[in-house]
Structures are given as C-alpha cells and as structure tokens.
Amino acid sequence: MLLENESLFKNKEVLRPSYTPDFLLHRDEQINNLAIILVSALRGDTPSNILLYGKTGTGKTAVTRHIGIELEKKSEEMDVSCIVLYMNCEVIDTQYRLLANLARQFGEEIPMTGWPTDQVFARFKKTIDEKKQIIIIILDEIDKLVKKGDDVLYNLSRVNTDLKNSKVSMIGVSNDLKFTEFLDPRVKSSLGEEEVIFPPYDAEQISDILRQRAEKAYKDGVLDDMVIPLCAAFAAQEHGDARRALDLLRVAGELAERENKPKVEEKHVRSAQEKIEIDRIVEVVRTLPTQSKLVLYTILLLRNSGYRNVTTGEVYNIYRQLCSRIDMDVLTQRRVTDLMSELDMLGIVNAVVVSKGRYGRTKEISLSVPVASTRQVLVEDYRLKPLMDFKMPMAVQMHL
DNA sequence: CCTCCACCGGAACGTGAGGAGT
DNA sequence: ACTCCTCACGTTCCGGTGGAGG
Numbered sequence: 001m002l003l004e005n006e007s008l009f010k011n012k013e014v015l016r017p018s019y020t021p022d023f024l025l026h027r028d029e030q031i032n033n034l035a036i037i038l039v040s041a042l043r044g045d046t047p048s049n050i051l052l053y054g055k056t057g058t059g060k061t062a063v064t065r066h067i068g069i070e071l072e073k074k075s076e077e078m079d080v081s082c083i084v085l086y087m088n089c090e091v092i093d094t095q096y097r098l099l100a101n102l103a104r105q106f107g108e109e110i111p112m113t114g115w116p117t118d119q120v121f122a123r124f125k126k127t128i129d130e131k132k133q134i135i136i137i138i139l140d141e142i143d144k145l146v147k148k149g150d151d152v153l154y155n156l157s158r159v160n161t162d163l164k165n166s167k168v169s170m171i172g173v174s175n176d177l178k179f180t181e182f183l184d185p186r187v188k189s190s191l192g193e194e195e196v197i198f199p200p201y202d203a204e205q206i207s208d209i210l211r212q213r214a215e216k217a218y219k220d221g222v223l224d225d226m227v228i229p230l231c232a233a234f235a236a237q238e239h240g241d242a243r244r245a246l247d248l249l250r251v252a253g254e255l256a257e258r259e260n261k262p263k264v265e266e267k268h269v270r271s272a273q274e275k276i277e278i279d280r281i282v283e284v285v286r287t288l289p290t291q292s293k294l295v296l297y298t299i300l301l302l303r304n305s306g307y308r309n310v311t312t313g314e315v316y317n318i319y320r321q322l323c324s325r326i327d328m329d330v331l332t333q334r335r336v337t338d339l340m341s342e343l344d345m346l347g348i349v350n351a352v353v354v355s356k357g358r359y360g361r362t363k364e365i366s367l368s369v370p371v372a373s374t375r376q377v378l379v380e381d382y383r384l385k386p387l388m389d390f391k392m393p394m395a396v397q398m399h400l
Numbered sequence: 401c402c403t404c405c406a407c408c409g410g411a412a413c414g415t416g417a418g419g420a421g422t
Numbered sequence: 423a424c425t426c427c428t429c430a431c432g433t434t435c436c437g438g439t440g441g442a443g444g
Contacts, residue, residue, distance in 0.1 A: 335432055357442030360406025
C-alpha cells in the first residue's frame with residue numbers, strides 16, 4: 001500500500017550532508033583563496049598550512065572535499081604526485097588513531113591498539129618518504145582533536161624536517177573560532193599560516209543552494225513556491241546553517257509523502273521545523289546522565305501538578321524523595337543547581353533568578369519542551385520506570 | 401532605609417576512571 | 423606493569439544579593 005505511492009523524490013541523497021555537489025554556490029571567494037594557496041602543490045612545493053573557520057553548515061567540509069578532489073585530478077593530469085587525505089577528528093580523536101589511520105592509507109598494517117605511538121609515527125614517516133609526493137591532510141573538526149592535546153599537531157607540523165622526498169601540509173577545519181587559544185604557540189603559528197573564513201549564508205544564498213539541490217533531489221513541480229524560501233528563512237535565523245536548510249527540505253518532503261500529498265507545501269516545512277527540533281530534544285534527553293534525568297523528571301512532576309513557576313528549593317525537596325524511592329544517591333543542592341543550569345544551557349528548561357524579597361532569592365524554572373513526549377522519553381530509562389506511579393506528597397499538592 | 405530570607409554561584413578540594421609515558 | 427596526569431563528577435565552604443516587609 002505504502003509502496004504503491006509514487007515518491008516525490010528523484011534522489012534523496014542529494015539532500016544529505018554527506019553529498020558534495022559539483023558546483024558550490026556562493027563560496028567562490030573561499031575556493032579561490034584555497035586554490036591559490038594549494039596550487040603550489042602542483043609545482044611540487046609544499047603549500048602553507050591552512051586553518052578554515054566557520055559555523056556549522058557554512059560549507060567548510062563541502063569546500064575542502066571539493067578542492068581535494070579537484071587537486072588530485074589536476075595533479076594526475078600534470079603528473080605530480082599529490083595525495084589528499086580527509087580525516088574527521090570527531091571519529092578519529094586521539095593521536096594514536098589519527099596516525100594509525102594515516103599510515104593505513106598508505107597500506108601499512110597497524111593494529112587498533114598495542115603499538116607505542118612514536119613507532120606508528122615513525123612507520124608513517126617511513127612509508128610516505130619512499131617516494132616524492134605532496135601529502136595534504138585535511139583535519140575536519142580539528143577542535144575535537146585539540147581537546148585531547150595538541151601533540152599530534154605539533155608533531156605533524158614539523159614532520160617535514162624529517163622527510164627527504166615527500167612533503168606534508170595540513171588543512172585544519174574548525175567551527176570554533178577561538179580554539180587556537182588552547183594551542184601551543186608554535187603549533188598555532190605553524191598551522192595558521194593562512195586562514196580562510198567562512199561567513200554564514202544569508203537567506204538569499206541559502207535559497208540558491210536549495211534550488212540547486214532541489215532540482216536533483218525532487219521530481220519536477222512537486223515543491224510549492226513558498227517551500228524553498230521558507231526553508232531558507234528558517235535556516236537563516238539559525239545563523240545561516242545550510243545543512244539545517246537541507247534537512248528541512250528533506251524532512252518536509254518526507255512528511256508530505258507520508259500524507260500522500262502530491263506536492264510539498266508550506267505547512268510541511270513548518271512541521272519539519274517542529275519535528276527536527278523535537279528529534280533533537282528527544283535525543284538530548286535520552287542521552288542525559290541519570291541524575292540529570294531525575295532532576296528533569298522532578299521539574300516535570302511539579303509542572304504537572306499545577307505549578308507555573310518552580311523554584312530550586314521545591315525541586316530539591318521532591319528530588320530527594322524521588323531519589324530514595326528509586327535508591328539513588330542524593331546529590332547536594334549545590335550540585336543539583338548545576339545540573340539545572342546544564343538543562344538550561346541545553347534549552348530543555350528555562351531558569352531565571354528572581355528575588356522574592358522577604359522570601360529570599362531563587363531560580364524560577366520553567367519547561368521549554370513538551371511535557372508528554374519528554375516524560376515518555378524519561379521513563380524509557382529503566383531506573384526511572386518505578387517513578388511512573390509516584391504521587392506528589394499532600395503538603396506540596398495543597399500549595400496550589 | 402535596613403533586614404534578612406533562600407538561594408546563587410565562585411573556589412578549592414576529593415575521588416575514581418582512563419590514557420599516556422616509561 | 424607501573425606511576426603520573428587529566429578530566430568528569432561531586433562535595434564543602436562561604437561570601438554575596440534583590441527586594442518585600444518591617
């Protein structure tokens with residue numbers, strides 16, 4: 001039955017973040033800058049190391065991937081050996097893993113664990129130096145790597161002194177503009193020889209990008225006129241995040257399909273916006289530490305029994321009772337306020353300090369997520385299950 | 401105008417798990 | 423195999439405070 005429906009999509013993959021389009025719109029300046037720096041590789045020189053900055057969804061990864069492919073193509077034509085390696089530091093987040101992965105790209109067999117790090121490094125240097133070549137290492141999400149120490153970067157940045165034939169240069173990609181503050185000054189100056197900034201897209205630019213992709217992703221005429229501008233507008237509010245815009249466009253289509261509509265309409269975009277937000281929250285809540293879940297559950301309970309403004313003291317009282325109910329350690333109030341601040345940061349609750357004069361100073365906490373679905377997610381945690389039938393104590397209920 | 405509530409939030413410290421170095 | 427470090431998570435201690443009520 002579901003299968004009988006014709007899909008609205010021609011090729012949904014085009015809307016996924018992993019897809020790299022052939023033409024990148026509105027990033028000419030960045031592409032040019034990078035190209036100018038990297039052409040020296042084609043002449044057999046070592047290009048400067050580069051740092052790329054820009055928030056999520058500003059095209060950093062797409063541009064570097066694109067440039068990498070172009071460069072390898074060109075180098076083949078010109079018969080220069082130039083290799084571009086793409087490493088995502090979110091996955092490969094330790095010195096060992098990075099070096100092991102690099103070495104493996106050259107056919108070395110390195111075990112997952114067991115070798116001393118410097119031995120892996122030596123092996124890597126030896127293999128790449130066997131012939132004359134330029135190696136460009138793209139380190140995506142480099143800030144993730146730096147958090148675990150910048151030794152790798154230091155080592156890699158001075159690897160050229162040990163090499164006779166080949167040359168290594170690095171491209172760091174980061175969405176944290178301030179991450180260099182944590183770097184060793186030597187690494188900082190060597191890595192940041194050149195910097196390229198990726199500004200957020202504006203709504204117009206996002207619209208262009210969406211049109212380009214929609215043409216390949218959707219069948220002709222299935223998009224209402226307002227769909228693309230609306231996706232663009234939502235994403236532009238969200239600091240010009242093109243990835244978000246593509247997500248919206250894809251999810252809107254999926255929702256329209258589910259309703260068996262022949263066209264994607266404006267309302268589907270709105271629902272998509274909502275769905276993405278809810279999915280995000282569900283994911284965040286699901287992966288919360290148990291104590292935080294319990295605190296959140298407490299806030300839910302209080303809200304559910306009629307409280308508009310929940311205060312720290314009230315939360316802590318109930319929290320303690322819940323703890324003993326399910327046999328968990330009772331944290332101090334100090335700690336619980338910190339947990340609540342974290343929930344605030346995550347956008348799950350909203351906490352404001354208010355003064356009630358004679359009656360002290362406290363934080364008023366309100367929920368910024370839907371009660372029912374959040375509760376649903378929380379009780380999925382087996383440790384919180386026994387709380388499902390917990391009733392508010394009388395003393396508290398009378399407070400209404 | 402002063403008081404004093406009920407908490408805020410900084411600082412220093414304790415602990416145990418997990419990596420890196422040797 | 424061993425120690426040393428770091429880091430996340432918690433605790434203890436405590437000085438600080440906006441404003442209703444006196």
